[in-house]
Amino acid sequence: MEVARPEMEAAHKALPGARQRISMVTSPLRAACRIRHKYLVMKKRRGFGTEQSEPAGGEGSGAGRCPPLKGQEASERPLRRKAKPAEYFTFEKPTVRPLKRRRSSKRRKVLYPNGTRKYLPEEKKSKAKYCLFLLSIIVCFQIYNAIENLDDNVLKYDLVGLEKTLKREVFGQPASIDSLMNLLKDYLATHIHNKPLVLSLNGPIGVGKSLVGRLLAKHFRSVLSDQLVYQYFVLHHCPTRQGIDSCQQEMAGGISDMVNRAEEEEKIPLLIFDEVEFMQPALLDFLQNYFQPNQTNEFLNAVYVLISNYGQGEITKFVLHNGSSGMLRQPAKSEELLFVVQSTLVNSHPLWKHADIIPFTLLERAHVLDCFLEEMMREGFYPDTAHLEELSRELNYYSVGDRQYSVLGCKQVVSKVNLLH
Known part of the structure; x- marks a missing residue:
């Protein structure tokens, strides 16, 4: 017993150094365990899983595990039961996006300092509005002026009076009169054209074609002048075949004088050719040259009226075939009749390719x-x-x-x- 006392005294003297060495090793370990414990508690509060909470060694492995702190065993038991072994331990942020808070739909009120007045934002007026308003007025005035000019041109020829005269004097041809007046109104509304207006009045004998020609000449002489109306009767001006050259010279001189005088007065002349069925083919070829679009300006502003009996056979057959049922007044039948007559006239001479055909039908009793x-x-x-x-x-x-x-x-x-x- 006396021999053992010195050894025990030596062991007691060496104990403080050992304790110091153990505390140097366990202090960092306990700090790491506290940090891990806090991390697991925070993770549990936020609702995340605990799959990665265990170290790599698993439940049975003693390496890498922290000893439980006081009061920690009860809180970690459910976590250890539910946790799955993880490959590594990390402090990275979770990949799951946090829930976004809904923004309140109410707008925040703008607070003004006390003692000040509330003013709305000042609206600055643009000067471009005045320019746009002025431009709109100018455009409207130009359109109104153009419409007034068109009305002035129509009033100059008194087409309303002409229409009344034709409907009063000519019997049984209301569709033909309407077609004639529509073509004249469209052409005489302006003074600038790209081709002359050629009207061809075709139909049987005694249906009112020559009467319409005389009424047109009389009306335009009264509203314009005698110098701007030209009437050419084939059997009177060119009765024989021997004088074709002289007929062409006479016709060329009359047309040139007429269109030049009309161009000086800024008016549109009227040239009427009656009895065209007796006109020689050479004279028809010569007359066709004045209907072309590639001419000087004065020859483009003119109205030609061709009166003939060409197509009377086709018109008679068509009327007798459709006249019993009263279908002639239908627009479809009128277009069909126009197509039949136009085909016949174009086959007789190419002059009628440039003309607007106006067929005159048979007269009833x-x-x-x-x-x-x-x-x-x-x-x-x-x-x-x-x-x-x-x-x-x-x-x-x-x-x-x-x-x-x-x-x-x-x-x-x-x-x-x-x-x-």
């Missing part, structure tokens, strides 16, 4: 009665209905169903009335 009434009143006879019926029976008619169409129209009306003297 009621229209012939109107012709007799007009002529008898003009000659001073009393318009007796029985007398008119008797005179109309002397003419020849085509019978189609319950309708009767005059063979020669109103051609014999004047001669029949003259016999009454």
Whole structure:
């Protein structure tokens, strides 16, 4: 027992140094364990899993595990049961995005300092608005001025009065008169054109073609002047074939004088050619040159009216075929008739490629009665209905169903009335 005392005293003397060496090793280990414990608690509070909470050694491995602190065993037991072994330990931020807070839909109120007035933002007026307003006024004025100029051109020729005269004097051709007036209104509305207006009045004998030509010449002479209306009758101006050259020179001189005078006065002349069916092919070729678009300006501003009996056979057949059902007034039938007549005229001579065709149809017996009434009143006879019926029976008619169409129209009306003297 006395021998052991010195050894025990030596062991007691060496104990403080050993304790110092153990504390130097365990202090950092305990700090790391505290940090890990805090990390696991924070991770649990935020709702994340604990898959990576265990060290790489697993539950059975003693390496890398921190000894439990006081009061730590009860809190870590459920975590250890649910946790899965992880390959490594990390302090990186979680990859799951945190939940975003909803922004309040209420806008924050703007707080103004006390003692100040609230002013709305000042709206600065742009000077460009005044320029835009001025430009709009100028454009509207130009459009209004252009419309007024078109109206002035139409009023200069008094087309309203012409339309009334044609509808009063010409019987049985309302569609033809409407087509003629529409073409004249569109062309005479302006003074600048790229080609002349060529009107071709075609139809059987006695349906009012020559009457329309005379009414046009009379009207334009009254609103313009005699120097701006040219009437050319083929059987009167060029009756034989031997004088074709002289006929061409006469026609060229008359047309040139007419268009030059009209260009100086800034007006559109009217040139009427009647009895075109008797015109020689060479004279038709010469006349076709004036209808081309590649001419000087004065020859482009002119209205040509061609009156002939070309296409009368096709018009008669078409009327007799469709006249019984009253289908002639339908727009589709009018277009079909126009196509038939135009095809026939183009085959006869290429001059009609440049013309607007206006077909005149056969006259019914009621229209012939109107012709007799007009002529008898003009000659001073009393318009007796029985007398008119008797005179109309002397003419020849085509019978189609319950309708009767005059063979020669109103051609014999004047001669029949003259016999009454």
